[in-house]
Amino acid sequence: MIKVIAFDLVGVLVTERDIDLTTEEDKLERMFGSNINDSDYLMEARKIIDKDSILMRTTEELIDKLYKVKDENLFRKIKEKYNNVKIIIATNHVSFVRNFIGETLGVDYLDDVLISAEIHKVKPNPDFYNHILDKFDLKPEELLFLDDNIDNIDGAEKLGINTIKVNKDADLYSEIIKFLDYNFK
Numbered sequence: 001m002i003k004v005i006a007f008d009l010v011g012v013l014v015t016e017r018d019i020d021l022t023t024e025e026d027k028l029e030r031m032f033g034s035n036i037n038d039s040d041y042l043m044e045a046r047k048i049i050d051k052d053s054i055l056m057r058t059t060e061e062l063i064d065k066l067y068k069v070k071d072e073n074l075f076r077k078i079k080e081k082y083n084n085v086k087i088i089i090a091t092n093h094v095s096f097v098r099n100f101i102g103e104t105l106g107v108d109y110l111d112d113v114l115i116s117a118e119i120h121k122v123k124p125n126p127d128f129y130n131h132i133l134d135k136f137d138l139k140p141e142e143l144l145f146l147d148d149n150i151d152n153i154d155g156a157e158k159l160g161i162n163t164i165k166v167n168k169d170a171d172l173y174s175e176i177i178k179f180l181d182y183n184f185k
Helices: 023-029 038-045 052-066 074-081 097-104 126-135 150-157 172-184
Strands: 004-007 014-016 067-069 086-091 112-115 143-147 162-165
Touching: 023 052, 038 052, 052 067, 052 097, 067 097, 074 086, 074 172, 086 126, 097 112, 112 126, 126 143, 126 150, 143 150, 143 172, 150 162, 162 172
Parallel strands: 004 086, 004 143, 086 112, 143 162
Antiparallel strands: 014 067
């Protein structure tokens, strides 16, 4: 039985808007991915914007400008049908994304947010998935992990974790409910 659903963020819960970025924004955005901590991000980003207050504000503004939530009611709809399942976000990102998540993704229905830069672990390394399993006291078969990156899916599957590989235009709610309905019977 699934006890926790873990969602990747970019490509799963949010899309990237097709917008023009400044040269600085483009360089910063390319550094958002697999950050083991914010210090590494900041050290590299200071080569682009050398004043920390401007750098941090620019990073948060870029996240707000760049990301668009696919389904604002996804978590609520899942909880209405399966209220005992915990919903978490598990993403490779800088921690500056936390404000965006809190303001846009229905935190009333969200049980936790795990960001690589905060937990100092990155997908697809096994320690990232084991962190989730340990934190929620789960067996691998009790976790459903959704990601759009096949390497991350493969990493989870090697540990026996249930996965859904998310395609660009997927109806996430339908895929999740179909999976849960089948596995809860």
